[in-house]
Amino acid sequence: MRRPFVAGNWKMNTTAASGCELARAIAEAVPTSRDAVDVLVAPPLPYLDCVDDELAKSAVMLGAQNCYHEKEGAFTGEVSPQMLADLDVDYVILGHSERRHILGETDEDINKKVTAALAAGLGVILCVGETLEEREAGQTNEVLARQLSGGLKGLAADQLAGGVGGNDDLVLAYEPVWAIGTGKTATPEMAQEAHAFLRGKLAEGWGDDLAAATRIQYGGSVKPANAAELLAQPDVDGALVGGASLSAENFLPIVEAAFAQV
Ligand SMILES: O=C(CO)COP(=O)(O)O
Numbered sequence: 001m002r003r004p005f006v007a008g009n010w011k012m013n014t015t016a017a018s019g020c021e022l023a024r025a026i027a028e029a030v031p032t033s034r035d036a037v038d039v040l041v042a043p044p045l046p047y048l049d050c051v052d053d054e055l056a057k058s059a060v061m062l063g064a065q066n067c068y069h070e071k072e073g074a075f076t077g078e079v080s081p082q083m084l085a086d087l088d089v090d091y092v093i094l095g096h097s098e099r100r101h102i103l104g105e106t107d108e109d110i111n112k113k114v115t116a117a118l119a120a121g122l123g124v125i126l127c128v129g130e131t132l133e134e135r136e137a138g139q140t141n142e143v144l145a146r147q148l149s150g151g152l153k154g155l156a157a158d159q160l161a162g163g164v165g166g167n168d169d170l171v172l173a174y175e176p177v178w179a180i181g182t183g184k185t186a187t188p189e190m191a192q193e194a195h196a197f198l199r200g201k202l203a204e205g206w207g208d209d210l211a212a213a214t215r216i217q218y219g220g221s222v223k224p225a226n227a228a229e230l231l232a233q234p235d236v237d238g239a240l241v242g243g244a245s246l247s248a249e250n251f252l253p254i255v256e257a258a259f260a261q262v
Pocket residue numbers: 009096175179180181182183219220221222240241242243244
C-alpha cells in the first residue's frame with residue numbers, strides 16, 4: 001500500500017505568530033512515533049524557518065509553495081530549490097492552478113522547476129487539474145495528460161522515484177480548478193476516475209513500478225466531512241488541503257482520516 005500523504009497548503013495566509021501556533025498544534029498531534037502517514041505543512045516562504053522550529057520534534061514535514069529553477073544569480077525576488085533545501089524543506093508544491101492561472105506559469109516553466117527541485121534533492125508535489133469549462137467541454141483527460149507530460153518532460157522514472165529513505169520523490173495532486181476554494185468537491189467517483197487516469201498515464205510514460213509507487217493526492221475543498229470517503233478510493237493516496245489546513249480543528253480530523261486508512 002502507498003503511504004497516505006496529507007499536506008496543508010497555507011497559500012498566502014497566516015502571520016508569523018499564527019503560523020507558528022498552527023504548526024505547534026499540528027506537531028503536537030503528530031509526534032515522531034506516528035509516522036504511518038506522511039503529513040506536511042507548506043507555510044508562506046517568510047515563515048518557513050519558524051515553522052520548521054515548531055515541527056522539530058514531530059513527524060510533520062515542511063513544504064514550500066513554489067521555487068525558481070535556477071540555483072542562484074540575478075533573479076530578483078526568486079528563491080532557488082537549494083535555498084529551500086537549506087531551510088529543511090522536504091517538498092515543494094509546483095504547478096498549482098493559482099500559479100498557472102493567476103501568475104501565468106506554463107507547463108514549460110513548471111517542467112524547469114520540477115527538474116531543478118528534484119535535482120536539488122527536494123520532493124515535488126506536482127499539481128494538475130482542469131477548469132470547469134474544460135470539464136464541461138469533455139477535455140478533462142486531455143488537460144491532465146498534457147499537464148502531466150508537460151510537467152515531467154525529460155525526466156526518467158529513476159529521477160521521479162526518490163532515493164532510499166529520502167523525500168525526493170514525485171507526488172501528484174489532482175486539483176480540479178472548479179473545486180478549489182469553492183466548497184464544491186469532486187465526488188469520490190470523479191476523483192477516483194481522474195486519479196486512475198493519471199496513474200495509467202504514469203504507467204504508459206514511466207512504467208508500472210513508478211505508477212504503482214507514486215502517491216496521488218486529491219485537492220479541492222477537502223474538509224473533515226468529506227475526507228474519509230475521498231481517501232477510501234483506491235487511487236486517492238492523500239489530500240492537498242487549502243482552506244481547511246488553516247486551523248488545527250479542521251486539518252487534524254483530515255489527518256486522522258488518513259491514519260484510519262492504514
Ligand atoms: O488549492 C488547494 C490546495 O492546494 C485546495 O484549496 P481548498 O482546500 O481551499 O479548496
